[in-house]
Amino acid sequence: MIRRLASGFIARLSLSLLSLLPSALLCSTANAADYPGYRQADWIAPSFTFHTGETLNNLKLHYATAGDPANPAVLLLHGTYRSGADMVGKDFAGEMLGAGQALDASKYFLIMPDAIGVGKSSKPSDGLRAKFPQYNYADMVLAQYRLVTEGLGIKHLRLVMGNSMGGMQTWMWGEMYPTMMDGLVPMASQPIEMASRNWMMRRMLVESIKQDPAWNGGNYTTQPPSLRLANTMFGIATAGGTLAYQSLAPTRAQADKIVDDRLNAPVTADANDFIYQWGSSADFNAMPNLARIQVPVLAINSADDERNPPETGTMVAALKQLKNAELLLIPASAETRGHGTTSFSKFYARQVGAFLKTLPQR
Known part of the structure; x- marks a missing residue:
């Protein structure tokens, strides 16, 4: 099912979305230490082969986790040049990961990796500089998959959720590993070819x-x-x-x-x-394999997203190819931040929680 928010309802829906949020949440803060079992670690892939055929020994992926590994696992993916630390920042985590919230860290096992090329994971500035293997989003997703399965021993994910670059990679997760998760929440992204502005x-x-x-x-x-x-x-x-x-x-x-x-x-x-980091998106195009996605999708975009403008209609057309997909389009306002809107979970935390309750268990 695709739910479009018509432009004529933007003002009313903006108020409606905000009214769903308790006032205490609108000013809440987050601290990584507040989440049960929070820790950071590194996983080393003894050998990693990139899409170009280049191989790098001892590829390092830094990651953080919160919660009990016995709980359902959720993979959270960050945006370009950011890091997994974004997912425990107050703007996102303050209204998503706390007690009683959509991704309550006491009920889920949260996995937040630094992608190849950023944060404390292997990257050009570690020493190879421009001789570092050319990586793309497929390489990043493969590395994340190996971290989850080989490094953490997780065989199934309750949810994959990502923002911007992480959103595009969420589409790819659904295509590359279609039975690995119960649901997908790609944000600030589209599955269409990287093009246009x-x-x-x-x-x-x-x-x-x-x-x-x-x-x-x-x-x-x-x-x-x-x-x-x-x-x-x-x-x-x-x-x-x-x-x-x-x-x-x-x-x-x-x-x-x-x-x-x-x-x-x-x-x-x-x-x-x-x-x-920015060049890695050049060959992104999830459209050819979109039909491989088997699980429900809640796509979240904002009406004022400069990189993914909804007026093109490309997102709605893409979602029609999926059996179970819904689009939550956050209305533009002085409180939203264009492409950066989805960094603030206050605009969609309740909807994510509701989406999780609808997902079948695998």
Whole structure:
């Protein structure tokens, strides 16, 4: 079943969504230490073969878990250049992982890996730089699967849920391992081919760094200045939300302050890592194998998502190919953040909880 939220109902539905949330949750915070059994660890794949045929020995995947391994397992996947730590940040976890919430860590075993190329997992900046194997989303999903099955001994997942890049990988999980889970919740994503503005802006982000002489083919001694500028431009152009920016920066002075704050923020990224992270999406296309998905899908997007604009109709057309799929489209408002909206579980926590209750047990 596909549920579309008609544009004429946007204002009313925005209020309705927020009204579902207790006021105490709207200001809640989260701390990883608050969740039972929370721990971080590394799993090493003695040998890992990438889609290019390249092989890397001792590939490291860093991950965090919370809860009892005897409970139903849930895999939570982060967005591009982020890490598994996002999933225990207050914006997501504060209204999802606590007692009585949709993914209560006392009732589920939560698995939150750092993808290849980010966080504390193996990445170019560890030493190989631009000689690091070229990875794509299929490589990331394979590594996650090996971590879950070989590293943690988990044979089945109650749910796979991911945001942005993690959302695209959630579609792939349903295709590559169709009987491995009971349900899928891809967010801020579509199964369609990486194209249009979404790819054009990613391509420009990568090219901005590669064409900077300071990048020096990946052999720089200090981070290229283009990294800061390109990242700031990309962030403003493809995330944040039109109504939100109008509310936050209705004057030039306020707009300048946002730009200045972002330009003056410390650069913690590495240029080679950054190029690999964004370039890894180039060949993403879940459409050809969409029919392999066998489990119910709750897709969550926002109406103001700059990278996945709902007005194209591509998402609705794709979901019609699935037997059991529903689209929750979060209405745009000054409170949403465009592509970043789904980082805030207050907009959909109740719906995820309801979705979980409908899933059949395998």
